Amino acid sequence: MANLFHYDNPIWRFMGKVADIFFLTVLWTLLSLPVVTIGAASSALCYVSLKMARNEESYIFQSFWKAFKENLRQSTALWLIMLGLGFFFAGGLYIWHRATFEGAAFIFWLYLVFAVLYLCMLMLVFPLAARLDTNLKNLFFMTFMVMLKNLSWVFFMAVIAGCIIALGIFVFWPILFFSAGGISFIHSKILEYIIFPKYGWDSVSGAESKN
Template identity: 25%
Template structure:
């Protein structure tokens, strides 16, 4: 058998190595915990770049984008942590009381938790894909999950499937540690890009319903920054 570096097998193996490096860098940059936000923004920024140009150096691109996304993503992640901590504390407090008022407050807190979770799902990919103000990025992240609700359900289904496989399939845990985060981000990036494209088409009046404006897109919404220089 003749060695052929261009064969599908070697191309797939090379791709696995590239995504292993990306996955390793992501895991390492998440270790301080407070840097999870910048790491997530950089991960999606990198896989978006890969979708635009498959020849991009994933490891080097991730490092560049981690530095670029760090300040805003760090602040955003701190806000998410504060909101999550507040909701968890309130849930524990009202659940412990066990009063009639608690039965009114608890559903509101659960709804707030869901809102924070789906906003977190979209925030860092939106930051990674678009140049925008901090305020408008938050506005988009709050509105977009409901504007493209079908795709939001797909994203959540991917997360649930990944968690289920990780918990109940022992051998996949090793594979997940080696490649899981980067491959999961790539799979979800395809859904995010479809969602972003849908919103942009609506904003250009191409949704087929005669709409000429999009309430989910801020006025200073700019083009994607997938080709970062």
């Protein structure tokens, strides 16, 4: 019975992880409110989540704020590029879906394929920005190559994100208070133990690693 209140008890460890996920979601939401800072907030979220996946997290706020400041410039540029691409694909899908001339359906499906690939890249680009110390050109190239070589896992990550958001919207809205942190944490487990080790990015001593 005494072990029930011990800090190393599995129940307390689990509750602590849930509390960290909630706090991460709050931090990400608050620092994303200006919209233009969503990229830096997402990189910081991934930075802390990757540490949590390796059980290396310390002070959540300090780690998040440090990563936010260090990634502000590059991640803001990254976010603006991804946002522009998102509008491009969304606009193209809307236009070609409404078009009625011959060949419009083919172009719509072509746009849809590229839009899906874009969403898959979105699953990876901020975690890689948080992990790797490289420029935007190399970051996009590595994100694209990692996505192609791990497409099934990236699809699985997208399904997880979609299911958590759908559960929060349509089934039990309090889930949304844990959504961003929960999605990022689950994704980080997949990245740290399945995808990153293929490229040597699981080592914190790697020359390209930020962590």
